[in-house]
Amino acid sequence: MKHFTLYERHYHRLVEGFENFLITRGYARSSCYNLPRHVAEFLHFLESRQVYALAQVEAPELEAFLDYLQNRHHQRLGGPLSAAYLNKYIQALVRFGEYVQHHQGLSLSVPLKAFKKTETPKIILSxxxxxxxxxxxxxxxxxxxxxxxxxxxxxxxxxxxxxxxxxxxxxxxxxxxxxxxxxxxxxxxxxxxxxxxxxxxxxxxxxxxxxxxxxxxxxxxxxxxxxxxxxxxxxxxxxxxxxxxxxxxxxxxxxxxxxxxxxxxxxxxxxxxxxxxxxxxxxxxxxxxxxxxxxxxxxxxxxxxxxxxxxxxx
The missing domain is CATH 1.10.443.10 (Intergrase catalytic core)
Incomplete structure (x- = not known):
């Protein structure tokens, strides 16, 4: 996964705090690694749009970020991002919203709809x-x-x-x-x-x-x-x-x-x-x-x- 450089120290501290938040809550190691990096990509995207404070984030910024994700290619595998992969970003933003609400008193309560995944039959053991x-x-x-x-x-x-x-x-x-x-x-x-x-x-x-x-x-x-x-x-x-x-x-x-x-x-x-x-x-x-x-x-x-x-x- 590509690492995104953040120029705003405030954003960098938010990512570090979010990672500690996930670790404290007992999330899986993979989630503690991946979700903060998805959030870092979101904050990097905000910087590219000259949005330097979470208080400025509204629905258009979130929609633009999701549109950007749907149009970018997978950095390792090539091709568009799958619905399951896109939903990891949704999960990251939802959990990040919980973090900033609890620790920063900020609200990112813009509703985010999950991307519809292609249904695959589940393997269930008898x-x-x-x-x-x-x-x-x-x-x-x-x-x-x-x-x-x-x-x-x-x-x-x-x-x-x-x-x-x-x-x-x-x-x-x-x-x-x-x-x-x-x-x-x-x-x-x-x-x-x-x-x-x-x-x-x-x-x-x-x-x-x-x-x-x-x-x-x-x-x-x-x-x-x-x-x-x-x-x-x-x-x-x-x-x-x-x-x-x-x-x-x-x-x-x-x-x-x-x-x-x-x-x-x-x-x-x-x-x-x-x-x-x-x-x-x-x-x-x-x-x-x-x-x-x-x-x-x-x-x-x-x-x-x-x-x-x-x-x-x-």
């Missing part, structure tokens, strides 16, 4: 396919960590960065809870543990994890030799390995596991509000994106079946 992933885990320490990974990302529905940041002290089996420190929504939360999930995490903590700490101690829950925190990229590679071993024939990510548990819970009859709390969503709109079935498909009997078998999940 419960049987999730079970196949569990069965693909080997009994050695690495396989125990793989099973713990599935327990966290499917069984607990964590975001990628939430699993990366998880510490030993956050796993509280005696209370039947997993503590998730402030994440994307800026709020801490607790995720309830089924006995099966708790058992898998305990087994990894007590037996598998010590095999990775032969040189150094670490507070991280998911670790690699010699005791360092496992990155989301490394976990994604392990998931691809499980997909190959299971033979399910789908290209999935850690986030697909989060989508899967949301869909399975709703399909089993869990109210959308409860699914939202489980996922750590602030809005039901976000949860509706995750649940890839029509409302009303989950039956009362399905809900009872899931509740009865919740502690028997693989």
């Amino acid at each position: 419960p049987q396919e999730v079970e196949a992933l569990y069965q693909a885990c080997t009994p050695d320490p690495l396989g125990q960590r793989d099973r713990a990974m599935l327990a966290l990302y499917y069984g607990c529905g964590l975001r990628r960065e939430e699993g990366e940041r998880l510490n030993l002290a956050d796993f509280q089996p005696e209370r039947g809870l997993l503590y998730i420190r402030a994440g994307k929504t800026g709020q801490d939360r607790f995720v309830p543990l089924t006995s099966r999930v708790s058992q898998d995490l305990t087994h990894y903590r007590d037996r598998g994890r010590p095999c990775f700490t032969y040189q150094t101690q670490s507070e991280a829950f998911l670790i690699r030799p010699p005791g360092r925190r496992v990155s989301g990229q490394a976990l994604s590679l392990r998931l691809k390995h499980l997909v190959l071993r299971s033979g399910i024939g789908k290209e999935i990510s850690l986030h697909s596991l989060r989508h899967a548990i949301a869909t399975h819970l709703w399909q089993a009859g869990m109210p959308l509000e409860q699914v939202a709390r489980f996922l750590g969503h602030r809005s039901l709109e976000s949860t509706q994106i995750y649940t890839h079935i029509e409302p009303g498909c989950g039956s009362e009997n399905d809900g009872k079946t899931l509740n009865h078998k919740a502690d028997e999940q693989p």
Whole structure:
């Protein structure tokens, strides 16, 4: 991504403050890197139009910036920017608006409409396919960590960065809870543990994890030799390995596991509000994106079946 030089010191400080704001709120590393740079491009654009104060920014400036983006080419790939990429700028400006409102008392409350993306079918795992992933885990320490990974990302529905940041002290089996420190929504939360999930995490903590700490101690829950925190990229590679071993024939990510548990819970009859709390969503709109079935498909009997078998999940 191209770096834009800002000549106004005030603008430069705003970008730095915005980045710290995102870090404090627990946004993913990629968001903390990319969103401030999108904002820097916006402020650079304002400077080119001789707009040197946010108080001067009105709808025409925002519309002109979005028009500029739609007409510029991708700096690395060439061709026009995709709707998904353009929406990252919308997200950056919305979050930046929250920042300046809270810290500067300024308002950038001009409504911004998201660009319409081309709909692509979502890849959703069935419960049987999730079970196949569990069965693909080997009994050695690495396989125990793989099973713990599935327990966290499917069984607990964590975001990628939430699993990366998880510490030993956050796993509280005696209370039947997993503590998730402030994440994307800026709020801490607790995720309830089924006995099966708790058992898998305990087994990894007590037996598998010590095999990775032969040189150094670490507070991280998911670790690699010699005791360092496992990155989301490394976990994604392990998931691809499980997909190959299971033979399910789908290209999935850690986030697909989060989508899967949301869909399975709703399909089993869990109210959308409860699914939202489980996922750590602030809005039901976000949860509706995750649940890839029509409302009303989950039956009362399905809900009872899931509740009865919740502690028997693989």
